[in-house]
Amino acid sequence: MNMKAGHDARETHGAIVAFPLSGRTNLIRRCAAELEAVHGEAAIAYWRTACRGLADDLGKLGCDEDDIHHQVMDFQTEVQLEMMRRYTERLEAGADADPETGHRART
Numbered sequence: 001m002n003m004k005a006g007h008d009a010r011e012t013h014g015a016i017v018a019f020p021l022s023g024r025t026n027l028i029r030r031c032a033a034e035l036e037a038v039h040g041e042a043a044i045a046y047w048r049t050a051c052r053g054l055a056d057d058l059g060k061l062g063c064d065e066d067d068i069h070h071q072v073m074d075f076q077t078e079v080q081l082e083m084m085r086r087y088t089e090r091l092e093a094g095a096d097a098d099p100e101t102g103h104r105a106r107t
Contacts, residue, residue, distance in 0.1 A: 026073070027054075032082035051076065 031050050035043055051072050058068045 024075075028078045028082050031079045032086060035083065036080070056074065 009055055027050075032065075034046055034050075053066050054075055055072050058071055063071065
């Protein structure tokens with residue numbers, strides 16, 4: 001069964017489980033902003049913690065491991081897309097790609 005009504009849905013054992021990120025725009029934006037602000041090991045640790053937290057939440061909602069995996073992968077994609085969107089907005093505004101400086105780099 002394929003069902004689309006403004007959000008992604010997956011069929012698991014005859015039951016439809018709505019993709020939970022449709023209501024988590026703030027989580028996606030917060031993660032994108034945080035990942036722009038931290039680098040190296042701190043960024044890796046933050047990213048792992050965010051993904052594990054989402055996986056734990058999905059497990060508590062009764063999602064199976066396969067569905068959790070797919071939804072965490074979808075989350076990772078959405079965060080990457082948000083980071084690209086933010087980067088593009090800064091470039092269009094004439095700002096540097098670095099969110100901390102806010103100015104175009106001199107060459």
